[in-house]
Amino acid sequence: MNDASRRKERSAQTGFATSPLDRRADLRDRPDEVAALRERSDTRFAVVAGETPILLRTGAETQTVWFDESGADGLGPAQEEVFLGLDPDGAPRFGRLIDRELLDGLREQAVLVVTDLRSVALKRLVPKDELGPLGEAKALLDWHARHRCCAQCGAPTKLGSAGWKRQCEACGAQHFPRTDPVVIMLAVRGDNCLLARQSRFAPGMYSCIAGFVEPGETFEDAVRRETWEEAGLRTGTVRYIASQPWPFPGSLMIGCIAEALNDDIVLDGTELEAGRWFSRAEALQMLEGKHPDNLFCPPHMAIANTILKAWAVDGEEP
Numbered sequence: 001m002n003d004a005s006r007r008k009e010r011s012a013q014t015g016f017a018t019s020p021l022d023r024r025a026d027l028r029d030r031p032d033e034v035a036a037l038r039e040r041s042d043t044r045f046a047v048v049a050g051e052t053p054i055l056l057r058t059g060a061e062t063q064t065v066w067f068d069e070s071g072a073d074g075l076g077p078a079q080e081e082v083f084l085g086l087d088p089d090g091a092p093r094f095g096r097l098i099d100r101e102l103l104d105g106l107r108e109q110a111v112l113v114v115t116d117l118r119s120v121a122l123k124r125l126v127p128k129d130e131l132g133p134l135g136e137a138k139a140l141l142d143w144h145a146r147h148r149c150c151a152q153c154g155a156p157t158k159l160g161s162a163g164w165k166r167q168c169e170a171c172g173a174q175h176f177p178r179t180d181p182v183v184i185m186l187a188v189r190g191d192n193c194l195l196a197r198q199s200r201f202a203p204g205m206y207s208c209i210a211g212f213v214e215p216g217e218t219f220e221d222a223v224r225r226e227t228w229e230e231a232g233l234r235t236g237t238v239r240y241i242a243s244q245p246w247p248f249p250g251s252l253m254i255g256c257i258a259e260a261l262n263d264d265i266v267l268d269g270t271e272l273e274a275g276r277w278f279s280r281a282e283a284l285q286m287l288e289g290k291h292p293d294n295l296f297c298p299p300h301m302a303i304a305n306t307i308l309k310a311w312a313v314d315g316e317e318p
Helices: 031-038 071-074 102-108 117-122 128-146 217-229 280-287 303-312
Strands: 042-050 052-057 080-085 092-098 112-114 157-160 165-166 180-189 194-195 209-212 236-245 249-261 274-279
Touching: 031 042, 031 080, 031 092, 042 071, 042 102, 042 128, 052 102, 052 117, 052 128, 071 209, 080 128, 080 157, 092 128, 092 274, 112 274, 117 128, 180 217, 180 236, 194 217, 194 280, 194 303, 209 217, 217 236, 217 249, 236 303, 274 280, 280 303
Parallel strands: 042 092, 180 249
Antiparallel strands: 042 052, 052 112, 080 092, 157 165, 180 194, 180 209, 194 274, 236 249
16 A cells, blocks of 8 residues: 555656555455445546546535546446545445546536546646555556457457456456556766757757666666667666556656767657757756756656656756
8 A cells, every 4th residue: 555645656646647546456346345335435437537637626626536426326327436545534436437538528517627647647637645646546447448348259358356356257367457668768978968859849848768678678777778768868777766557558667867978869760750969958948947058848647757856956867
């Protein structure tokens, strides 16, 4: 169980990374006990329509992810339901998936806030201790929506273990939620770091480079490979800094600082549209929103911000 108030690691500074829930994996294969938890009066549900979370207004400028059963039922019939865990008071928490086709109607209800998950995190629309469970629910429910059929025989699968696996009754195969590891790294050389941008980024935003870890590869070697492929830089020492669950749809970001061994940057024009060395002073300006060219880095909820801060502010090196 996480105790977010006591966590000191850098990972806890990132969005979606902390949760007050005790996941209680020991209960997942006890269907009678999970059913009893679901029927309790203090049970609450986080609801996602397709990939879009539904928030309940609790005040003029406050929202919550948690609905009681009648409120969740009023949003639409459940397509899937998963057990997320117990809150610090022992109250059960579940996630519920409803049809994305209901979104237009839900947006018209003044008591609801319907927006994308990135905006929920970026704009701090819900309390911090609700963001982690919402990310958990969204990632898990999205996996269910994408894995209706058995990858082994093609037959329909059904939910099992309170939402933590899918079972194929045709061939007996069991399928479990996947998490895709992604390395995200700040390549540094002396007092400079490499930052780059993709065409989809907001104008002026530069970030760390990133890429998926491939089969048979350590995350250190993935850092070396991706840094070479995307920026033409050879890499020496690789140092882990922090991680972040990233529910888009279900990745784990592994943040590192990497020692660049050469100066010449050769960008992969497919992945990146621009990139260059930034001095430590420039990195600090970007973190503070004071760069003279109006350049900036990803916001507080992104691990790229955490990595850049670890190097530029805290003086971490490979």
